[in-house]
Amino acid sequence: MNEFALIKQYFHQQSTPDKGVILDKGDDCALLSPPIHQSLAVTTDTLVSGRHFLPEIDPFALGHRVLATNLSDLAAMGANPKWFNLALTLPNFDADWLKAFSQGLFNLASQFQCHLIGGDTTKGPLSITISAFGEVEASKALTRCAAQVGDDIYVSGTIGDAAAGLAAYTDKNFAAQRIVSEQSVMFLKQRFDLPQPRVSLGKKLLGIANAALDISDGLVADLNHICQRSELNAVIHCESLPLAQHHKDAVGFEQALVNALSGGDDYELCFTAPKAQRQTIKNIANDLHLPLTLIGEMLECAEGPQPTCSVLNKGRVQNLAKHGFQHF
Amino acid sequence: MNEFALIKQYFHQQSTPDKGVILDKGDDCALLSPPIHQSLAVTTDTLVSGRHFLPEIDPFALGHRVLATNLSDLAAMGANPKWFNLALTLPNFDADWLKAFSQGLFNLASQFQCHLIGGDTTKGPLSITISAFGEVEASKALTRCAAQVGDDIYVSGTIGDAAAGLAAYTDKNFAAQRIVSEQSVMFLKQRFDLPQPRVSLGKKLLGIANAALDISDGLVADLNHICQRSELNAVIHCESLPLAQHHKDAVGFEQALVNALSGGDDYELCFTAPKAQRQTIKNIANDLHLPLTLIGEMLECAEGPQPTCSVLNKGRVQNLAKHGFQHF
Structure with a gap:
């Protein structure tokens, strides 16, 4: 043919x-x-x-x-x-x-x-x-360069699932250390196989969010692009990250956190918005039946050091290079 | 990096x-x-x-x-x-x-x-x-579907050169049967390596030509697309095909003809235009210092058979399957 x-x-x-x-x-x-x-x-x-x-x-x-x-x-x-x-x-x-x-x-x-x-x-x-x-x-398009000091940082849906889904396909030791239900495995594989582009959310955020991108390389790596283009620092809180129950059940809390911070392929949106928009963003989440979770804040960046995204775990800076966060 | x-x-x-x-x-x-x-x-x-x-x-x-x-x-x-x-x-x-x-x-x-x-x-x-x-x-864009009965068929530049240029790179027997000057080889290789998109010509043909396409798969194969989309036959004359002297010198007239009919990668334009536009098209050729050669005509197509492009050689239909036109 x-x-x-x-x-x-x-x-x-x-x-x-x-x-x-x-x-x-x-x-x-x-x-x-x-x-x-x-x-x-x-x-x-x-x-x-x-x-x-x-x-x-x-x-x-x-x-x-x-x-x-x-x-x-x-x-x-x-x-x-x-x-x-x-x-x-x-x-x-x-x-x-x-x-x-x-x-x-x-x-x-x-x-x-x-x-x-x-x-x-x-x-x-x-x-x-x-x-x-x-x-x-x-004039309303959501770019990476327009985040403002004091903006809340949000992510849509749950994150890290796709990384676990990929591991379910490729890692022979997946579920070696715990009993993982078939439903959890199916959920994670589907999150990897059939990512849902958040088109309706993106359109609703016009005029509401200041900056946005989609998470394809991992939350911290991608949020760093907003930091660099907006010339601001970001701080995010591990306790706030939205983790799916199936995800935690399958890989445990620690690994789920690693996946959420550094796993790619989720195609959820990460965006920043002024604090004044909190109620509007809650309403959007309700309308779309899609969790929109406040995970951190944009901060001023002193001249000199590269703008960057810091991760706080129970209030202490998480050193990502140690503790097995080897993806970075 | x-x-x-x-x-x-x-x-x-x-x-x-x-x-x-x-x-x-x-x-x-x-x-x-x-x-x-x-x-x-x-x-x-x-x-x-x-x-x-x-x-x-x-x-x-x-x-x-x-x-x-x-x-x-x-x-x-x-x-x-x-x-x-x-x-x-x-x-x-x-x-x-x-x-x-x-x-x-x-x-x-x-x-x-x-x-x-x-x-x-x-x-x-x-x-x-x-x-x-x-x-x-x-409304003026040059499509493949708007050729008219009686339209002249033109090609720009010379054709078949790129096929000979490719052969100069890949065919060990290239120039085995004749002495080929270094200039000819360089000309042909350059025609293959650095095709010139005919952007200025395309723009000048707006409102003048009825149908057009670029020759990437070979003149006959490509002209067949105009035939099928315009539901017309085409007839082209071997004697009229514009062959570069370097090309004929390097591969001989017969092979040059084969290259011109069936060799791809020339990226010259093939277009059809009403006979009333002949003088205008001559003027465009002069303005651009680019040969525009009349090679045939669009003809009515009876219902039933597939619209097609015929090749006449000294007035007789060239059966492309015989005589070594094995590219088709």
Whole structure:
């Protein structure tokens, strides 16, 4: 089967007309009618087999994940997803694989009315690059550089679950030291396999939050980007971190804390907001049925040292390099 | 060196401010201010090592080529290049390689004031995906589906050179049967290494040409896309094909013809235009110092058979399957 037949069979299925698309798949370019009073938010993520996912990954989960990582970047700007393109490099043609992959992809895309507008398929080591496009009012967009002194720091959902889910797949000693229920394992694997981009939250935070990003590399590593771009320090409290019960049951409190601080792949949002917004943020959490947990505060940074994120454990600074926090 | 330092060192160098970019590299997304009365043309191309380029390729040429293939798609729509993003998967960190690659990339980008707005760097088998963004008036954009009965068919520049250039790199028997000057070999290799996207031509053809595409898979294969999308037949004349003297000198007339009909990677434009535009097209060729050669005509297609492109050689239909045209 050649490239054109392949594209047609698996990737033309989602052809809901979209007013903003003048011309899509099948020409040299897609032609889009961009929003008039909004900016276009553009993001790109590549997932490489063996690096970002296990070669034996369920293709449905892979299709979901590669779009989810991009939609999560849009969510972190408060942008409304509109379109995406897909560059798919495949080692061979496997109809079952392509069917499941495209189902995972379009299942998530249709949740957000996000339309595939084009791309490229090539032969080579399995790798996928998606660029996603959203719209947002530029003056309200949630950047990394606008955190303010005294801002509360929040995270959405529970964190560290995906790191434990990955360990459940790859670590032979997972659950060696305790009895772990099947439900807990399933919960953690699903949190790794099918991350939920927090698009609705991002949109609701426009005009409320000062800075935001999505947690893909680990809470402390990612929060450090807000620190550096905003030129402020951050302090977060271990006791406040939202840990899922299944997570603590499966790996114990200590390891769950390590996962929450340094585990990637959760795709929850971390954001900062003025203290005056606390009630509004509680209301948003209620509306979305999504926990939004206050975990720390942005602080002034003296001239000289690099702005940084500190972790307090029962009031004492946690030295992350010791105590097995070796991910940093 | 981590991802952020790597990006900063090699890819922040081109920081000419662009009024349309509100926020670029370093946040979750780039924020673009799209053109108000124009459409946004979007294209994506992936190049995989060993598939689209030789692993030992000069990294400067690779940087040029990967952007050129995308700009060529924009040119084929008549779009004006504005921005691009870059997803770069590298097996290891090689400072010299990255320096040369980024120079090839930015050298071409700056020719067209096309700005890097973001991307992703990952570890894995060498592969590069670029998405490029341009602006064009939607009603005038050059598509594949708007060719008309009686349209002239043109190609820009000379064609088949890149296929001969690739052979000069890879085919041990290249030049075994004839004396080939060093100049000819250099000309052909350069045509393969450094394809020139025909951006100025594409823009000048707006309102003049009816249909267009760029030749990446070979003239006949690509022209077939115009036939199928426009539901018309095409006939082209071997005698008319523009062959470079160096090309004929190096491989002989017969092989040059094969290369011109079926060799890819030229990134010249193929377009159709009403006969009434002949003088205008001559003027464009003069203005751009770029040959634009009339090679055939679009014809009605009876219902039933697939629309197709026929090749006439001295008035007789060339059966491409015979006579060594084995590329089809």
